[in-house]
Amino acid sequence: MTTQSTCRCGADHHGHLCMLRSNGLHEEIAKVSSDPKYYCFTCGGEAKCAENLCDPALIE
Numbered sequence: 001m002t003t004q005s006t007c008r009c010g011a012d013h014h015g016h017l018c019m020l021r022s023n024g025l026h027e028e029i030a031k032v033s034s035d036p037k038y039y040c041f042t043c044g045g046e047a048k049c050a051e052n053l054c055d056p057a058l059i060e
Contacts, residue, residue, distance in 0.1 A: 017045040017052050 017040065020029045036046035040053035050056035 015052055016054055017047055018043050018054060020052075021045075 015032070017029065017032060020032070021043075032047045032049065032052045033045070035048050037048050037059055038050045038053055038056040039046045039059055041055040041057060043054065045053060046059065047053050047056075
C-alpha cells in the first residue's frame with residue numbers, strides 16, 4: 001500500500017480524515033467520525049474533533 005505524504009490541504013497531517021481514507025484506515029475513520037461535531041469544507045467529511053479535518057466548520 002502506498003502512503004500519501006500530504007493531505008488535501010497540502011500539509012503533513014496524518015490524522016486528517018482525508019489521509020485516513022487514502023490509507024484505507026477504516027477502523028480509525030470510524031473512531032474519529034463517530035458523533036461528529038465538525039465537517040470539512042474541503043472533503044465534506046465529518047469528525048468529532050476539528051483537528052481531524054483540513055478545513056473544519058462546526059456542525060450546527
